[in-house]
Amino acid sequence: MSEFVAALRGRVQDAQQALRAARQAGHPYEAGLHAGRLMDLIEVGRHHGVDIQGWMDPEILVALREENR
Template sequence: MGGFTEAARKRVHDARAAVAAAREAGDAYEAAVAQDELDDALRVARRHGVDVGDDTAAEADEG
């Protein structure tokens, strides 16, 4: 696995965790910021063909 691929996967993983933590804490602002980071991380990864798995629960905008 190349360095870019590993970094992209880690960025998505960390962003998914941040979204989940912010939602669990009930922090709407942090959840929105984390969701933006996740959206960007997924966009970059997909644009470069990096398989980051399918975790739609973390990606769903539940507010």
């Protein structure tokens, strides 16, 4: 795994953890920020030919897709 991919994976994991925490704490604005960050990271991965969706919690991935319809 390249250094870029490892760093990207770490950022995805951090953003997911922060999103879960914000949702559990009932902070919708903060959750929205973290969801946006995850969408940005998906786009960065796509731009570089890295499919990061397999790294993501399926529940979060489904929620992101529904929120961005």
